[in-house]
Amino acid sequence: MAAHRHRVTIYPTKIHLVATFFVMLLPFVFLIVFAGIAHLAVGTLFLELVASVSRLAVAYGIAVVLAWVGAISFYRGKLASVALPVFDVLQSFPTFAALPIATHLWGRSDTTVILFLIITVIWPIFFSILSNVRLMKHDWEESAEIVGLKGFDYLRLFVLPVSIPGLITGSIIGLGEGWEALVATEIIVRTNTGLGNFFQQYAQNTPITSFGILGLMVLIFSINKLIWIPLLDWSHRLLEE
């Protein structure tokens, strides 16, 4: 594109940025304090956290790509009228019912956990992008046609910006469900690492489990505050006329 790209002003003031930075430190402070109180090794606890976050991050990345490609492929046309009811049924599929079979097929592996996280995270992102692009102004589409945007340029310069608010909103909802599914899947699959493993290990210890849940909430809050809320504001401004 030409000289002037869209300005990304996620943090309106320096105070906002500094405050967000401190919020970002919260989980680490919590981790150290918690490890001290519970007499656990900080490193072990940190590795459990990294294992879980990595699984969720990989699943989220794959889900975003699949959801975006799917939503863009099916947001209009004759195929959409057939495919969308099918997707609607698929999103209602009780995924945990298939977890034992998946564990039997792929074992107690990262693949099983990631696969189930993808299935959980993908639908809110898919439907959010879908509704976003379906509701786009008809004038914008017509102007894209008149200026002659085609192929990759059409996707990059037109569809991608239009779909961003849906992508952000869907990500917030999808990851919310993803965190929930992450711990549950890790417990059911009985992985050797991850937060599920941690909660399983201390299932009989109510104070440690409670602090662990609190820590997870602090982490999710920090990520929301640091990344998603500013991105949500920015994405709404992006399409503001």
Added chain:
Amino acid sequence: MDTIIALDSVTKTFRDGHKLVTAVENISLEITRGEFFVFLGPSGSGKSTILRIMSGLEKSYHGTVRLASEVDRNDISFVFQQFALWPWLTVYDNIGIGLVARHAPASLVRERVGRELDRFGLAKFARSFPRELSGGMRQRVGIARALATDPKIIFMDEAFSELDSFTAAALRRDILKIWSQTKPTIIMVSHLIPEAIELADRIAVLTVHPGRLEKIVRNTLLRPRAKRSKEFFALEDHLYSLVSP
């Protein structure tokens, strides 16, 4: 005659619930290269539908639309009633998007966008986003975007109807100046008789439900057209009688 676009027996129907509605019926006409042609009619006369058919935005219709052999899709531009600017792009990028779509070299994009920014007094707003502009400025960007590709045909769908009368008058003057200098073919839709008289070489008057071509009136008033002249009023009366017989 040096025809740039011709319609032959164009009819457009669409489904409204269970019934078929005819938007335009049996429209045949030819528009000459460099002409300023206006479709005039009240709401429901199908004038926007005709424009969309001619510009290729509407693909489902009966009849034929023929473009001159040297004109292709890249030679067509469109100015939308509600601007249709992309809010995620700056003024600069909105104006240049047609050139980017045609994979024009960066130097050409800079040159053309710079030309349009200067022409419409938008240079100061190059880095602004559409939401930061007034309606008049937005439509200037819309027109600049349409002109940046040096099109042979420009379609304008009630391009001034969203603007206040002062801004609309100023933009009409700008358009006439550009048209007289570069002579693209301009095909415009309007429901305002004085606007049609001020701008057009010929005026196609459409009737309502369904939209039919009542008459094509040649406007022989000398430019610049004096809006308060006897001849202007006489033509206004004549057109008014055709629009509402």
